[in-house]
Amino acid sequence: MVVSDIQSFHVAWFVTHDTQFDVTLRIGDGRLLGVESGRSVDAIDLGRVALIDGLVNAHTHLEFSGIAQPIPTAGRFTDWIRAVIAHRRAHPANVGEAVRAGLCESLESGTTLLGDIATSGWSSQDYAASQIPGIVFQEILGLLPDRIDEQRNLASAHQYRIVTPLSAGISPHAPYSTHLDLVHEAVDLARKTGCPLAMHLAETQAELELLAQGTGEFRELLTELGIWRDDPSAFGKRPMDYLEILSQAPRALVIHGNFLEEDELQFIAARPHMTLVYCPRTHAAFGHSDHPWRRLLEQGGQVALGTDSRASNPDLSLFAELQFLASQNPEHSHLDLLQLGSSAGRIALGLGGSDRANFTLVRLGDSSLNDPQRHLFAQTNRVCGTMVNGRWVWRQTDQSR
Ligand SMILES: [Zn+2]
Known part of the structure; x- marks a missing residue:
């Protein structure tokens, strides 16, 4: 099957049941298609953020x-x-x-x-x-x-x-x-x-x-x-x-x-x-x-x-x-x-099959937060985006907030 609407995002943390650091995510057809290490040239860099299970x-x-x-x-x-x-x-x-x-x-x-x-x-x-x-x-x-x-x-x-x-x-x-x-x-x-x-x-x-x-x-x-x-x-x-x-x-x-x-x-x-x-x-x-x-x-x-x-x-x-x-x-x-x-x-x-790209984007409060096991829900972290079925349904535009 050809997927035509592929988007690529680079994030500091990708967190579902475990964590992957510094990765590019490929999302298309409402699903997560792949995860690659590092930032690929065509990826949009989302900054110091964690993309987490929705x-x-x-x-x-x-x-x-x-x-x-x-x-x-x-x-x-x-x-x-x-x-x-x-x-x-x-x-x-x-x-x-x-x-x-x-x-x-x-x-x-x-x-x-x-x-x-x-x-x-x-x-x-x-x-x-x-x-x-x-x-x-x-x-x-x-x-x-x-x-x-x-x-x-x-x-x-x-x-x-x-x-x-x-x-x-x-x-x-x-x-x-x-x-x-x-x-x-x-x-x-x-x-x-x-x-x-x-x-x-x-x-x-x-x-x-x-x-x-x-x-x-x-x-x-x-x-x-x-x-x-x-x-x-x-x-x-x-x-x-x-x-x-x-x-x-x-x-x-x-x-x-x-x-x-x-x-x-x-x-x-x-x-x-x-x-x-x-x-x-x-x-x-x-x-x-x-x-x-x-x-x-x-x-x-x-x-x-x-x-x-x-x-x-x-x-x-x-x-x-x-x-x-x-x-x-x-x-x-x-x-x-x-x-x-x-x-x-x-x-x-009973909804939202696990293959759907449903994610929440979290801006990490500061650089001292380096352990997702202890810092994912640090008080200084903030939600800054919501993705449902591979589509951003909300993004905070002012990243300083
Ligand atoms: Zn109630």
Whole structure:
């Protein structure tokens, strides 16, 4: 086959599962065609940069991208939810604008693939101009029969509303908000259409209390919202009950999983089509106890990374998420962390084959940064380009910034 659109770039570091220094990359037909040592005469020199495996934001909610500062996370989790509900009610008309702003921010922070959770108020037009492929998960939630009927219809229409380069996914929201029947139906839909499924699970101790005992701050919130019923069939008893159901989907993203127990981690680790999605800065903002991502990796399980939304995080940069994670875990190789922020996310979402030229360009802060294992996510490094399917979809033109 003749490839006519070959481009050649010279970079200081080329980082995927390992690192190659001082190389020329040949890219064409949307793929990486070859890597040669040194700078070839026809190559464009990109300067002191690292071209790295394309970053994947496996979990976000773009509809909140218009929020300038995160909603305070210091109090009870249910107080944060009350504030999120209030925000959504106060800004019903701004969803499309927020989605477009979030796509733009994602692009300009090096994201090459994303998993977005959408609720209501969006249109396919909001995503139509996206330069980033990914999955738009239609969120469904409800505890009472009328609401469940309505959400069932929303879910089944979703796959027809999504346009390229995005694909459809389904997301039963969380155990405290979504009747078990609706979770089962979401899994059935995922099986029927082959789409991936994402669900928030084991996010707080309060959620575990609601499941185990039917008490606590979530019961208070549901009562206040007028949707609490003494209906034991509405909830499982523990996160494992949900994992067993989710495992029937073609692909399942378990979002947060902050309080998963050992047998639940083992359950995920034994199933390659299940991924735990860790949102490092959001996790830290809520002050939860240690996240179990290392334990899952030790058991051979899969961990991907997400930013979550601007309702709990100051920005949508997956690179900033990796910088934070690297600073919190100095013993961890940055190359291993990159896998969580790139290939693990692609596998989780079931998109972006490994032969596609999806890369993030990073300007290296200074010449003392010479070890990718320790310096790839140094605080002075900056994302300066995003390549999707062999095409620059964003480049920072002012290189001094
Ligand atoms: Zn979320």
